[in-house]
Amino acid sequence: MNPGDRVRIERAGVTNEGVLMPSSTAEHLVVKLEGGYNVGVDREAASVDVLESDVHAVDDEPAPEAGAVSEITFDEDLPTISLISTGGTIASTVDYRTGAVTARFDAEDVLRAVPDLAGRANYRGRVVANILSENMDPAIWRDLAHAVHEEIAAGADGVVVMHGTDTMQYSAAAMAFTLETPVPIVFTGSQRSADRPSSDNVMNAVCAVEAAKADCAEVLVCMHADESDDACALHRGTRVRKNHTSRRDAFETVGAKPLGEIDYETATEAGADGAVADEAIAFRREHASRGEADLDIAPDLADGVELATFAPGMDPAAWEHLDDAAGVVVAGTGLGHVHTDLIPRIEALVDDGTPVVMTSQCLEGRVCDRVYDTGRDLLDAGIIEGGDMLPETAMVKLMWAIANTEDVADAMRTSLAGELTAESRPWR
Amino acid sequence: MNPGDRVRIERAGVTNEGVLMPSSTAEHLVVKLEGGYNVGVDREAASVDVLESDVHAVDDEPAPEAGAVSEITFDEDLPTISLISTGGTIASTVDYRTGAVTARFDAEDVLRAVPDLAGRANYRGRVVANILSENMDPAIWRDLAHAVHEEIAAGADGVVVMHGTDTMQYSAAAMAFTLETPVPIVFTGSQRSADRPSSDNVMNAVCAVEAAKADCAEVLVCMHADESDDACALHRGTRVRKNHTSRRDAFETVGAKPLGEIDYETATEAGADGAVADEAIAFRREHASRGEADLDIAPDLADGVELATFAPGMDPAAWEHLDDAAGVVVAGTGLGHVHTDLIPRIEALVDDGTPVVMTSQCLEGRVCDRVYDTGRDLLDAGIIEGGDMLPETAMVKLMWAIANTEDVADAMRTSLAGELTAESRPWR
Numbered sequence: 057m058n059p060g061d062r063v064r065i066e067r068a069g070v071t072n073e074g075v076l077m078p079s080s081t082a083e084h085l086v087v088k089l090e091g092g093y094n095v096g097v098d099r100e101a102a103s104v105d106v107l108e109s110d111v112h113a114v115d116d117e118p119a120p121e122a123g124a125v126s127e128i129t130f131d132e133d134l135p136t137i138s139l140i141s142t143g144g145t146i147a148s149t150v151d152y153r154t155g156a157v158t159a160r161f162d163a164e165d166v167l168r169a170v171p172d173l174a175g176r177a178n179y180r181g182r183v184v185a186n187i188l189s190e191n192m193d194p195a196i197w198r199d200l201a202h203a204v205h206e207e208i209a210a211g212a213d214g215v216v217v218m219h220g221t222d223t224m225q226y227s228a229a230a231m232a233f234t235l236e237t238p239v240p241i242v243f244t245g246s247q248r249s250a251d252r253p254s255s256d257n258v259m260n261a262v263c264a265v266e267a268a269k270a271d272c273a274e275v276l277v278c279m280h281a282d283e284s285d286d287a288c289a290l291h292r293g294t295r296v297r298k299n300h301t302s303r304r305d306a307f308e309t310v311g312a313k314p315l316g317e318i319d320y321e322t323a324t325e326a327g328a329d330g331a332v333a334d335e336a337i338a339f340r341r342e343h344a345s346r347g348e349a350d351l352d353i354a355p356d357l358a359d360g361v362e363l364a365t366f367a368p369g370m371d372p373a374a375w376e377h378l379d380d381a382a383g384v385v386v387a388g389t390g391l392g393h394v395h396t397d398l399i400p401r402i403e404a405l406v407d408d409g410t411p412v413v414m415t416s417q418c419l420e421g422r423v424c425d426r427v428y429d430t431g432r433d434l435l436d437a438g439i440i441e442g443g444d445m446l447p448e449t450a451m452v453k454l455m456w457a458i459a460n461t462e463d464v465a466d467a468m469r470t471s472l473a474g475e476l477t478a479e480s481r482p483w484r
Numbered sequence: 485m486n487p488g489d490r491v492r493i494e495r496a497g498v499t500n501e502g503v504l505m506p507s508s509t510a511e512h513l514v515v516k517l518e519g520g521y522n523v524g525v526d527r528e529a530a531s532v533d534v535l536e537s538d539v540h541a542v543d544d545e546p547a548p549e550a551g552a553v554s555e556i557t558f559d560e561d562l563p564t565i566s567l568i569s570t571g572g573t574i575a576s577t578v579d580y581r582t583g584a585v586t587a588r589f590d591a592e593d594v595l596r597a598v599p600d601l602a603g604r605a606n607y608r609g610r611v612v613a614n615i616l617s618e619n620m621d622p623a624i625w626r627d628l629a630h631a632v633h634e635e636i637a638a639g640a641d642g643v644v645v646m647h648g649t650d651t652m653q654y655s656a657a658a659m660a661f662t663l664e665t666p667v668p669i670v671f672t673g674s675q676r677s678a679d680r681p682s683s684d685n686v687m688n689a690v691c692a693v694e695a696a697k698a699d700c701a702e703v704l705v706c707m708h709a710d711e712s713d714d715a716c717a718l719h720r721g722t723r724v725r726k727n728h729t730s731r732r733d734a735f736e737t738v739g740a741k742p743l744g745e746i747d748y749e750t751a752t753e754a755g756a757d758g759a760v761a762d763e764a765i766a767f768r769r770e771h772a773s774r775g776e777a778d779l780d781i782a783p784d785l786a787d788g789v790e791l792a793t794f795a796p797g798m799d800p801a802a803w804e805h806l807d808d809a810a811g812v813v814v815a816g817t818g819l820g821h822v823h824t825d826l827i828p829r830i831e832a833l834v835d836d837g838t839p840v841v842m843t844s845q846c847l848e849g850r851v852c853d854r855v856y857d858t859g860r861d862l863l864d865a866g867i868i869e870g871g872d873m874l875p876e877t878a879m880v881k882l883m884w885a886i887a888n889t890e891d892v893a894d895a896m897r898t899s900l901a902g903e904l905t906a907e908s909r910p911w912r
């Protein structure tokens with residue numbers, strides 16, 4: 057039995073015919089079915105007959121198109137997880153032409169590349185985009201929101217979004233604001249490509265699928281919790297940040313411990329037969345439960361929202377283009393300040409009807425513009441204080457608030473998806 | 485003996501006459517001398533005679549002018565520390581007119597406000613600016629560099645720069661690039677004003693003075709190490725960042741432990757009689773020793789250097805003004821990326837002779853543009869990789885490199901003041 061062979065597989069009374077894929081391992085077989093879907097099966101649980109040798113050149117398949125939908129065979133006993141791919145390293149195969157990594161894959165390739173996913177769930181696979189995430193934009197967020205919504209409406213018990221790590225935090229925030237969800241929406245990615253021994257793609261994918269089966273109806277980011285292969289952290293999508301360029305545990309919940317942690321070994325074993333591996337997940341904080349909210353979507357995001365980072369010595373002309381912006385998030389210094397010379401520009405923007413939200417480049421802690429002269433001048437100019445929102449999250453939220461709410465300032469000051477932490481003291 | 489009384493003080497054989505200040509405590513007397521200088525003396529070590537009662541209304545003194553120089557009486561047995569004030573909370577007094585904090589003070593007021601500094605050193609006091617540090621700019625950095633240089637040339641054994649916390653990291657980086665120093669240059673500030681019980685101003689000032697007496701010829705930031713009052717951390721000025729809006733331990737060395745730590749209690753006791761409290765300081769990493777380098781200054785900083793933060797969804801027009809920039813530091817995503825649509829603009833800038841340096845908004849870790857298509861395209865466009873430099877530090881360094889070096893790209897890739905960490909692996 058070799059890759060390329062035509063095989064018949066019998067598992068739990070269901071028989072399928074297809075072509076054995078090269079990514080099959082001693083424990084897992086991956087078979088491409090007639091319809092083009094891939095199915096992963098546990099070697100032990102299946103019986104296999106070779107029908108014909110070497111019928112298929114498996115290496116020269118066309119790259120998937122964005123928008124393609126695929127689905128593997130269905131087992132009623134398993135939960136259904138929708139795998140949505142947007143691109144990035146987790147979705148990439150080595151491109152031998154250039155000697156480096158290039159984004160190209162579809163959800164079936166994930167199953168082919170990660171045989172460990174087999175048996176944990178029924179998978180629906182879907183490609184929304186096929187990009188390095190530095191090329192992510194609000195138009196794709198809208199497509200992604202629609203895709204996630206459709207998948208949940210179609211019965212998915214959880215959604216895993218495969219995404220490049222560069223802008224994952226922005227996209228997770230976009231989903232948190234555009235969707236009300238009764239099931240988990242779990243972003244995962246990979247900091248090291250599959251061709252490297254230290255790749256994190258298998259563990260992140262397995263943990264993400266197990267998290268998507270769990271009792272937590274939030275938008276999460278699931279990535280390595282530390283440099284070991286022991287656990288993945290579950291971060292709330294509106295409070296997470298990529299804080300290192302290359303470490304596998306680059307993602308951190310800012311200003312707090314992650315929402316929870318998922319133990320890899322326990323999750324691997326407990327979830328292998330499709331069971332929900334609740335015992336593998338330790339939640340540290342309150343979170344929405346499965347089914348608590350009804351599925352809903354408000355996918356509109358305003359274009360032209362800018363994130364303006366203040367730095368000393370900057371040319372005030374750098375902010376002239378903000379006149380054309382639909383909204384502005386300023387990443388100021390300290391408690392939320394900019395140079396006095398920039399305050400008239402902010403005032404002009406506000407007078408013009410542009411919402412301007414103040415956040416801090418400190419990243420941790422709350423802005424408070426009641427303490428210093430510059431802060432009070434900014435409040436007088438009409439800025440909206442961003443509380444302890446991350447600048448990146450505030451930018452995405454402002455896109456959403458402009459498109460969907462009457463009172464943008466009020467929306468920005470209200471926690472809609474855990475982006476604002478309750479205030480215990482005015483500021484400490 | 486009351487504030488406002490004219491007194492004669494004798495200490496270690498030296499007699500002085502002046503007016504007792506209201507900030508005197510049971511342990512420390514603060515006396516304004518004839519020449520206008522303040523001197524703090526240990527109550528126990530001095531004998532005091534009241535010459536005349538209530539000669540001076542001590543509350544309505546004029547605010548000091550920027551550029552004013554003051555010096556207190558000199559004791560040959562003590563090291564000489566220059567206190568340079570630029571403003572900020574550490575230099576502020578409560579302004580009862582508006583009910584909030586406003587920047588107003590000079591170095592003498594520090595001594596008045598912090599009697600604990602008495603006896604540790606001879607102080608030279610100097611006001612370079614009197615601003616909230618959100619209003620800091622390269623022109624003031626040049627003034628500050630000249631002032632620090634003059635103070636060291638005049639014999640200061642160490643310099644303490646009182647500075648607002650908002651932009652302290654930028655100013656510390658500016659001093660690290662513009663000055664070669666044989667003595668410590670220690671920035672300190674305060675996250676809580678003196679009128680709050682949790683104020684950090686006394687401890688930070690005392691630790692900064694003790695650090696300025698120590699055997700470490702670097703530009704340091706000295707601020708609370710944690711939420712207790714046990715120790716201050718000593719951060720290298722080019723690797724430090726204000727990472728919290730309000731915590732007293734907001735400053736962190738990015739990607740590593742601080743250069744060292746100074747134990748408050750030990751420093752307080754061991755340094756009280758002017759001795760160098762070496763036993764109070766634990767250095768964790770290699771650092772320049774006192775006297776190793778000759779004093780030198782290269783204070784020129786190019787104007788028009790911009791820090792451009794990339795965010796998904798941004799209008800490429802936001803970067804049009806960069807055409808007028810002298811240099812650009814990009815804070816890209818992940819390993820150092822921007823949207824493909826922005827790469828032609830970067831290419832045009834480079835073709836025009838503008839140096840463009842890539843750093844990462846992750847803040848920790850090294851950029852590496854050899855892995856992904858977008859990265860290689862950026863390298864082809866001519867960007868200079870910023871290694872693991874903080875974006876803020878890279879911006880200040882680029883100002884300096886443009887003004888002072890022939891080969892800007894080479895300077896940006898070479899560690900000049902500890903801003904680049906040695907590379908052990910290409911990227912992990």
Ligand SMILES: N[C@@H](CC(=O)O)C(=O)O
Pocket residue numbers: 143144145146187188189190219220221222223245246247818821856
């Ligand atoms: N630059 C890639 C890195 C990754 O896939 O994680 C991206 O964000 O798409």
Ligand SMILES: N[C@@H](CC(=O)O)C(=O)O
Pocket residue numbers: 390393428571572573574615616617618647648649650651673674675
């Ligand atoms: N906004 C003030 C805060 C402080 O003094 O620390 C400043 O940076 O000057």
